[in-house]
Amino acid sequence: MARVKVKTFSNIRAVIGAEVVEVEVKKPETVGELFETLYRKYGRALKDQIWDKNTGEIAPFLIKLNERIIRSTYDLDTPIRDGDEIAIIFPVGGG
Amino acid sequence: MAGKFKHGGYIGQLLRVDLTRERVRKEPLKEEWAQDFVGGAGLSARILYEEIPAKAEPLGPENAMTIMTGPLIGTIIPTASRSCVCSKSPYTKSFFHSIFGGYLGAELKFAGYDGVIIRGKARKPSYIWIDDENVEIRDASHIWGKDSFRAQKTLRKEIRDEEIHIATIGNAGEKGAPYAMVLCDMRASGRGGMGAVMGSKLLKAVAVRGTGSVTVPDKEKVLEVAHRLNHILKTTPAVQGLSQFGTPRGVLALNEAGILPTRNWQTEVFENAKRLSAETMRERVVKGDRACFACSVNCTKYSVVPSGSYKSVINGVDYETIYALGSCCGVDSIEALCKADEICDEYGIDIISAGISVSWAMECYEKGILTKKGTDGIDLKFGDADAMLHTLEKIGRLEGFGALLAKGTRAASEIVGKGSARFAIQNKGMEFPGHTCRPLLGAAVGYATGPRGASHHDIRPTGEKMGLVDRKNPEGKGAYAAEINHWLILCDSMLLCHLPETIWGPIKISQNVIDALNAVTGWSLGYEEARRTAERQWNMIRCFSAREGFTREDDQLPWRFTEEPIPEGPMKGSVVPKPVLERMKDDYYQYRGWDKKTGNPTKEKLKELGLDFAVKDVC
Numbered sequence: 143m144a145r146v147k148v149k150t151f152s153n154i155r156a157v158i159g160a161e162v163v164e165v166e167v168k169k170p171e172t173v174g175e176l177f178e179t180l181y182r183k184y185g186r187a188l189k190d191q192i193w194d195k196n197t198g199e200i201a202p203f204l205i206k207l208n209e210r211i212i213r214s215t216y217d218l219d220t221p222i223r224d225g226d227e228i229a230i231i232f233p234v235g236g237g
Numbered sequence: 238m239a240g241k242f243k244h245g246g247y248i249g250q251l252l253r254v255d256l257t258r259e260r261v262r263k264e265p266l267k268e269e270w271a272q273d274f275v276g277g278a279g280l281s282a283r284i285l286y287e288e289i290p291a292k293a294e295p296l297g298p299e300n301a302m303t304i305m306t307g308p309l310i311g312t313i314i315p316t317a318s319r320s321c322v323c324s325k326s327p328y329t330k331s332f333f334h335s336i337f338g339g340y341l342g343a344e345l346k347f348a349g350y351d352g353v354i355i356r357g358k359a360r361k362p363s364y365i366w367i368d369d370e371n372v373e374i375r376d377a378s379h380i381w382g383k384d385s386f387r388a389q390k391t392l393r394k395e396i397r398d399e400e401i402h403i404a405t406i407g408n409a410g411e412k413g414a415p416y417a418m419v420l421c422d423m424r425a426s427g428r429g430g431m432g433a434v435m436g437s438k439l440l441k442a443v444a445v446r447g448t449g450s451v452t453v454p455d456k457e458k459v460l461e462v463a464h465r466l467n468h469i470l471k472t473t474p475a476v477q478g479l480s481q482f483g484t485p486r487g488v489l490a491l492n493e494a495g496i497l498p499t500r501n502w503q504t505e506v507f508e509n510a511k512r513l514s515a516e517t518m519r520e521r522v523v524k525g526d527r528a529c530f531a532c533s534v535n536c537t538k539y540s541v542v543p544s545g546s547y548k549s550v551i552n553g554v555d556y557e558t559i560y561a562l563g564s565c566c567g568v569d570s571i572e573a574l575c576k577a578d579e580i581c582d583e584y585g586i587d588i589i590s591a592g593i594s595v596s597w598a599m600e601c602y603e604k605g606i607l608t609k610k611g612t613d614g615i616d617l618k619f620g621d622a623d624a625m626l627h628t629l630e631k632i633g634r635l636e637g638f639g640a641l642l643a644k645g646t647r648a649a650s651e652i653v654g655k656g657s658a659r660f661a662i663q664n665k666g667m668e669f670p671g672h673t674c675r676p677l678l679g680a681a682v683g684y685a686t687g688p689r690g691a692s693h694h695d696i697r698p699t700g701e702k703m704g705l706v707d708r709k710n711p712e713g714k715g716a717y718a719a720e721i722n723h724w725l726i727l728c729d730s731m732l733l734c735h736l737p738e739t740i741w742g743p744i745k746i747s748q749n750v751i752d753a754l755n756a757v758t759g760w761s762l763g764y765e766e767a768r769r770t771a772e773r774q775w776n777m778i779r780c781f782s783a784r785e786g787f788t789r790e791d792d793q794l795p796w797r798f799t800e801e802p803i804p805e806g807p808m809k810g811s812v813v814p815k816p817v818l819e820r821m822k823d824d825y826y827q828y829r830g831w832d833k834k835t836g837n838p839t840k841e842k843l844k845e846l847g848l849d850f851a852v853k854d855v856c
Binding site for chain 1: 469472473474475477478481482486487489490491493494514515516699702703704705739743806807808
């Protein structure tokens with residue numbers, strides 16, 4: 143089991159209710175399992191923000207794992223370790 | 238005219254205003270041009286290629302401008318709320334389309350026009366009053382010299398209609414500042430100096446009242462597509478944050494990822510980003526949400542600072558304000574940014590170019606290149622909100638040191654010298670928006686080759702930020718950038734807002750775009766035909782630039798982006814080495830079927846796209 147800190151912003155933070163939450167991820171200790179854990183903890187409201195309703199797939203975005211940037215599209219099987227910090231970086235293009 | 242035009246959604250009529258001869262004429266829109274170039278930027282590029290002679294002086298009477306809508310404008314297709322002001326830019330010296338949101342475009346359609354072509358120069362300050370079929374060129378001497386908001390207020394009172402929609406220029410446009418903007422109600426047609434073009438024609442404003450409607454061939458079909466698109470908008474994760482937080486929703490995330498440009502791009506991590514976040518903004522200044530015509534997203538935030546030296550009432554602030562006047566100037570007060578936004582609107586100056594000109598000057602000051610003597614006594618340190626605001630006012634008035642910065646960073650750095658061009662963050666004279674490309678190679682080649690210089694609406698960084706492609710690998714990035722160009726220009730001809738981009742792109746033209754276009758016009762374009770239309774539009778714009786003398790040598794990135802890696806954060810070390818950029822440019826020109834040596838379209842490509850008329854000018 144790995145305890146990781148998850149940092150979120152704007153609409154995802156509005157659902158989670160805090161800037162940083164600590165989450166316990168059971169095996170397999172991967173980024174993908176972390177998102178499943180978050181879904182179980184925060185339910186439908188979070189799923190609507192992270193999974194695409196129209197495709198059923200996790201939306202494409204970047205993830206900061208400690209100081210490394212990885213991708214939700216390809217890197218969900220990246221292992222996570224106790225004490226890791228993750229930030230969800232949703233795509234924005236600006237106006 | 239409505240109903241008689243071959244293609245749905247169009248009125249089929251343009252308004253031509255000759256300010257020199259004081260004549261107004263209605264003329265039919267060419268059906269084949271509508272089919273080939275759609276509307277907005279694409280159609281304007283075709284029209285202005287004819288209207289503006291090669292090498293015309295942008296602020297001379299021979300330059301022409303358009304205010305253009307498109308077939309979807311005035312319908313219920315969501316986010317089809319934009320319109321554009323187009324001309325030869327005094328800033329970039331080529332074709333420029335400057336898009337604005339709000340209601341003016343729909344009002345113009347309801348008045349009975351797909352667009353307005355404006356030529357010549359008035360004898361005295363004037364404004365154009367479009368009241369359905371009645372169009373007048375009126376005296377504007379009494380509002381010349383008034384700021385944008387006061388001018389609008391005066392016209393509404395004078396015309397006795399609070400609901401008219403008005404495009405105005407401020408002091409900067411009147412005085413020909415090359416990045417002066419046009420304020421359309423409270424929305425900006427911000428970039429490229431369209432306000433200076435209006436000012437050079439002594440045209441203070443265009444006011445519109447329309448009571449007509451737009452005809453489509455199959456109302457049920459349009460309703461069905463609009464309903465489906467609204468559902469997608471509501472349920473797409475990447476769009477949802479826009480409604481609640483507006484464009485600043487990404488400030489903290491960008492900073493976390495190490496891509497929030499800071500202190501004139503010396504770094505991309507801002508230590509005080511929290512104070513400029515959408516969350517802080519919502520808590521401290523936002524009083525309500527507003528939407529453009531036919532848009533269900535409501536991303537505009539209405540903000541008020543009720544008292545004190547930053548007292549202001551604005552639509553915003555938007556992300557670009559937070560970037561250009563906030564993190565890039567090291568300023569961390571959201572209230573000061575509200576005031577800065579209001580100043581830019583009042584004087585009519587582009588927030589991005591003004592902000593990055595101030596941040597460039599702050600870096601000059603930090604390095605001792607500029608001293609208090611050169612800044613009219615302003616202690617122009619990064620992080621000093623009052624110094625930033627004071628400088629903005631001077632830019633708006635073109636006064637002293639402000640007149641230098643009103644020229645933009647390219648021209649100002651040529652005057653100041655001492656190596657300051659190295660940190661002028663511009664391409665083709667236009668300053669960069671707040672979306673980095675040092676870690677995003679696709680965005681890098683897109684910015685470099687962009688016809689408008691550094692515009693985040695000729696390339697989008699989003700596909701790479703979504704992880705849809707490998708951002709670090711230069712292979713294939715020429716093709717990647719070209720297909721992003723295509724969905725952007727097609728949307729800019731349909732005047733769809735780019736912000737919910739994941740449903741229109743994000744890396745090639747999506748079926749949603751084609752469905753919307755087909756439903757309104759009655760066309761039955763497939764992907765390849767839609768792509769070909771977009772390619773024709775993009776080539777048309779490139780022909781305009783080529784005729785002005787632009788070549789691949791003009792497709793560059795700022796020195797800082799090719800030579801100075803990001804110094805800290807998760808993207809530390811990211812840079813776009815020149816040889817890599819040149820290789821990606823080769824890839825881009827080759828994919829487009831352009832001449833790699835000149836970077837311009839070939840005879841074969843122009844003939845293939847039906848642009849034969851441009852061969853003599855370009856090849």
